[in-house]
Amino acid sequence: MTLYQDLSERLKEHIELGFYKPGDKLPSVRQLSHEHGVSISTVQEAYRQLEQEILVEARPKSGYFVMPKQRVDNLPNVSRPPQRPLEVSQWEEVFNLLMIGDNKKGVQLQHAMPDMTTPTLKPLLKTLADLSKQKPELGLGYGDLRGSEELRTQLCRLGVASGCQLHPDDLVVTSGCQEALSVCLRAVTDPGDIIAIESPSFYGSMQAIKAANLKAMEIPTHADTGISLEALELALDQWPIKAILVTPTCNNPLGYTMSDDKKERLYRLAQSYDIAIIEDDIYGDIAYQFPRPRSIKSFDEDGRVLLCSSFSKTVAPGIRVGWIAPGRYRDKVTHIKYVSSSMCPTLPQLAIAQFIRLGGYDKHIRTMRQRYEKQRDHMLSAIKRYLPSNTRVSFPDGGFILWVELDKDIDSMKLVEQCRKEGVGFAPGPLFSATGKYRHCFRINFSEQGMEQRESAIKILASVLLQFKSLS
Amino acid sequence: MTLYQDLSERLKEHIELGFYKPGDKLPSVRQLSHEHGVSISTVQEAYRQLEQEILVEARPKSGYFVMPKQRVDNLPNVSRPPQRPLEVSQWEEVFNLLMIGDNKKGVQLQHAMPDMTTPTLKPLLKTLADLSKQKPELGLGYGDLRGSEELRTQLCRLGVASGCQLHPDDLVVTSGCQEALSVCLRAVTDPGDIIAIESPSFYGSMQAIKAANLKAMEIPTHADTGISLEALELALDQWPIKAILVTPTCNNPLGYTMSDDKKERLYRLAQSYDIAIIEDDIYGDIAYQFPRPRSIKSFDEDGRVLLCSSFSKTVAPGIRVGWIAPGRYRDKVTHIKYVSSSMCPTLPQLAIAQFIRLGGYDKHIRTMRQRYEKQRDHMLSAIKRYLPSNTRVSFPDGGFILWVELDKDIDSMKLVEQCRKEGVGFAPGPLFSATGKYRHCFRINFSEQGMEQRESAIKILASVLLQFKSLS
Missing domain, CATH: 3.90.1150.10 (Aspartate Aminotransferase, domain 1)
Structure with missing residues (x-):
């Protein structure tokens, strides 16, 4: 590592540790040169590096400042979607997007797509390769319809972080979150029913609404606090909405996380209208805050929340391991999961279970x-x-x-x-x-x-x- | 190998080669003893062995006879199901069956479940282990929504054996045949529609009918020739049937294969009523006759046949690789496949493609x-x-x-x-x-x-x- 790289790394660390906050002025070139015993041009090179990384900005005649985080x-x-339930369109556009290969x-x-080049995935890949070689027979037969018990046990452990007390019998493993969402939608509705959703919303869940012959009621949504509960309540008054489908933690596409308080109020609202909540928590584990935010499911007293998730965003989509905590809808969910694609492959489930158990996932x-x-x-x-x-x-x-x-x-x-x-x-x-x-x-x-x-x-x-x- | 085992193997070979037909009298103990230069008791032991394997039967005072094959x-x-469309029940019973582990x-x-202990699966298992180790990144990302092109190309090759001229673009890979059937049912119907099926019929497809809010019209079915076309035609006259779902080759559970002629007549019937045929061909490749029987799809002139299959019966269910040749319903099928479980994992597809390409599958x-x-x-x-x-x-x-x-x-x-x-x-x-x-x-x-x-x-x-x- 050269002198200037070394210096820029140290400065970066200081920024990341919060010694310098966004907007703070950083030490002058002369000062750093003196402190670290390096030449002026080395410091300048270090700052150029940080500018390149857009961590600092140079203000003419004022020096270097930490780039602001908050925007x-x-x-x-706040979005202003149409005020009535509508059929979902846009399949052709979604199809065109899906057909673009990542190669x-x-x-x-x-x-x-998550970053899948990280070395922290290596233990998982090794387990997958080892299982494939040492226990190929596990890849051949049918497993448990609800998913491998080992995995379901580990999923309960993960659930604790989001405030949920789950039992392995409360879970159904699926082929990714897309299957989880599709199955849940079909489990809580009849054809023609209306589903309330955030707007904008993930295209995969909207296309699942379309395929299940349902209508989508898009609800105004704030880019920082999520779905408008006021607008949702108005909609619930006005239309026979059957369920609410939301992504309240690290929303796709808006990125917000609803506060715990708002999550609970959303749950109470669903309770007072006696409808189900389908909670897409697929990004929940990669919230930047630690410990991760609570899920709506963690407020669930009467089993009306169906939590859907998967390892597609946290680990890799090709693993195709998702799950549902279906609450009171377990039997219906199990039925629809069975007809949807029967059992899930066993090896990826066991590999993920081991990845969690041995601490690799954390x-x-x-x-x-x-x-x-x-x-x-x-x-x-x-x-x-x-x-x-x-x-x-x-x-x-x-x-x-x-x-x-x-x-x-x-x-x-x-x-x-x-x-x-x-x-x-x-x-x-x-x-x-x-x-x-x-x-x-x-x-x-x-x-x-x-x-x-x-x-x-x-x-x-x-x-x-x-x-x-x-x-x- | 002992003397008696050697003799019984020879006799078995002669029976299998057809030198002795079912019902034929076999050489006497004395005669064999003389011919093969072995003791009487050795011949008796050999016959006992064949009796044990239920290849021959001893008739008192008459000698040994080849067991009849034809029964x-x-x-x-012929089945006599109710003469009207009905909702599918029996989920609880199916669930209980599915929950019995094979361990x-x-x-x-x-x-x-097929026999998965056979050494002929070894090349496939090796490829799976090798891919897992050498190209783990292939297991991480999303593949093509329609399935790997390499696999679809090989599936077209397999299709030739059943009389089909397919193009890779005509195929959609699924998570087993269960997903294929579910997707096709949803692609060709609206909720409340009626589907004509054989009776008895595979419970997985019937439960998919139930989950898609459809009604099943069970049609009388012969144990040797399959669904009664006369009864089917009557039903088509009487009810607004939207599609026919059949397993015409190595039927589950009855085992019959409909003749080519009858398959074509079934196709013509669907054509004259302008309805779709969903053809479950999951056992087609393990028909005992060689070359394997034609599929209904091979008679398809106007894309109304949706062929569903998978490697679950021919190779192993845990592989979870199925496919659809959806004909004119391709776009709808692709949509429903996407919402059902998004893309299928890539590695098993590539392993199967190689297994076929290198002759291991044949x-x-x-x-x-x-x-x-x-x-x-x-x-x-x-x-x-x-x-x-x-x-x-x-x-x-x-x-x-x-x-x-x-x-x-x-x-x-x-x-x-x-x-x-x-x-x-x-x-x-x-x-x-x-x-x-x-x-x-x-x-x-x-x-x-x-x-x-x-x-x-x-x-x-x-x-x-x-x-x-x-x-x-």
């Missing part, structure tokens, strides 16, 4: 939590630096996706198309609405490790945006 | 086909020997399950319960009816390699039946 001033506006060249930030999560938080700050800085000043952007409390709101007259479908030609991929806004709203928004993933790549993606986006402006 | 005289009667002691013949199938046919004959002989003479039993053309029809007043639910206490498991008849018919029937698996175990299971069944008789 509360330009969060996306394409360029910077593909359209899928909510270690991995700890690493990813810190990494993603840093990458969020970097991405926010890059957006602030390169995108137009009226750009609004979410401030996620966890996970690795940002929601960006552009000028009203920008069409993100066209923007995506143009950016794709330049090798940059992200997910256009209309996919996150049942009815194709959010045309001027997009979701972008920042899990990719390469800081330069992420920054170059934003630069390309900015230059394409400039072309758009000059055309209009 | 056409006592096939189960229980005794002889568990309730699940339609070799494996060839072995299993011959093995299962022998085991069928043995099981039929054991049933003939030990169960009451009025027992009716199917004569499967492939696969590894038998359907047994007992005296009308035998309750198979109680019989199963009693046999379970004695360590023998099989599947009671009512699970195979939408409305709990076939109480005096059961399905039994004969894939298990241990001949003695299978025979002991039948003996125990016989002794429990005797107790039942004495009680009534």
Whole structure:
């Protein structure tokens, strides 16, 4: 490590440890040169490095300052979806997104894919390889319909962190969270029923609503506090809503985590209208705060909350291990899980169970939590630096996706198309609405490790945006 | 190998090669002793061995005879289900069956599990272990929503054997055949629609009908020729049936294969009523005849046949690799597959693709086909020997399950319960009816390699039946 790298690492550490807070002035070049016994140019090089990483900014004639983390001033506006239940459209757009392989060249930030290059996944991969070699017969037969008991036991252990007291018999393992959500939707509804959802909302759950012959009632949602309980209550008064489907912790795509208090109030509201809550907790374990936030399920007194999750965002989507804590709907959920895809493969379940049991999962999560938080700050800085000043952007409390709101007259479908030609991929806004709203928004993933790549993606986006402006 | 074993092996070979046909008298003990230069007692021991394997029978004062294969005289009667569409019941009974682990002691013949101890699976297991070790990253990311292209290419190759000309783009890979069936049902129907099915029928597809809010119209079905086209046509005239779901090749549970001619007539019938056919071909590749029978899909001119299959019966259910050739319903099928469980894991798909490509699959199938046919004959002989003479039993053309029809007043639910206490498991008849018919029937698996175990299971069944008789 060279002298300047060494210095920039130390400064970075000090910023991360909070010795210098966002907005603080950092020591002058001269001062650092003196303190560390290095040349002026070494210090300058170190600061250039930190600027590059968008951790500090140089203010002319004032020196270097820690980049601000908070961008509360330009969060996306509260959403204003249509005030009635509607059929979900946008499948063709979702399909086009899904069909983009991640092996394409360029910077593909359209899928909510976690960083899977981290060495903290190695113990899991080794277990998978070992099991495959040493106990291949486990990969052949049917396992327990509800999932491997070893895994369900470990899932109960994880549940404690979110405030849940679960028993292995309370759980049903699924083929990822997508199956969990689909199964739960079918378990608590009849065809034609209405489901209340956040707006914007994850396209996978909305398409599941469509496929189950349900209607979606999009509820206004704040980018920092989540679904509007006032608007939800009005909707509950007005329409025969059968269930509420929310992602209250590290929301996809908005990134917020609802407060414990609000989670409990949402639960009480569901209780007073006697309806079910389907809680998508897929990003819950990679909230940046530790211990992780409580789930709505942790307030559940009467089994009306169906918690859905998986290891697709915390570990890797290809593992295809998800689960449901279905509460009072267990029997119906088990039935629909059976018809949906029968038993889940045993080996990945056992490998994950061991990964949790031996502490590998906790270690991995700890690493990813810190990494993603840093990458969020970097991405926010890059957006602030390169995108137009009226750009609004979410401030996620966890996970690795940002929601960006552009000028009203920008069409993100066209923007995506143009950016794709330049090798940059992200997910256009209309996919996150049942009815194709959010045309001027997009979701972008920042899990990719390469800081330069992420920054170059934003630069390309900015230059394409400039072309758009000059055309209009 | 001892002298008597050597002799019995030779005799067995002659029987299998057809030198001696079922019912033929075999050479006398004296004659064989002379021909082979062995003692009388050696020949007697050899014959005892063949009797044990139920290949020959000793008739007092007449000598030894080859056991008959054909039992056409006592096939189960044509079924007579209720003449109207009905909701599917029996979930609790199916659930109880599914919850019986295969790791229980005794002889568990309730699940339609293939023989997974065969060495012909070794190349596949090796590939799986190698991929897991050498390319673990393939197990982490999302693959193609429609399934790995390598696998889809190999599936097209397999399709040729059943008379189908498919293109990789015509296929959607699923998480086993259960997902394939569920997805197809949802793709071709709206809630409340009616589906025509064989009777008896696989409980998994019936439960999928239930979960999709559909009604089942059970059609009378012959144990040797399959669904009655006359009865089906009457039903099509009388009810607004939306699709026909059939397993025309190595039917579960009846074992028959419909003739090519009848398959084509069924297709024409669907064409004239302009409805879809969902064809479950899961056992198709382990038909005993070679080349394997054609599928209904092979007659498809206008894309109305949705072929569903998987490697769960031919290779191993734990692999969870199934597929759909959805014809004109491809877009809807892709949508529902996506919401059902998103992408399928990549590694098992690649391993299976390689298994097919390098010839391992063909070799494996060839072995299993011959093995299962022998085991069928043995099981039929054991049933003939030990169960009451009025027992009716199917004569499967492939696969590894038998359907047994007992005296009308035998309750198979109680019989199963009693046999379970004695360590023998099989599947009671009512699970195979939408409305709990076939109480005096059961399905039994004969894939298990241990001949003695299978025979002991039948003996125990016989002794429990005797107790039942004495009680009534």
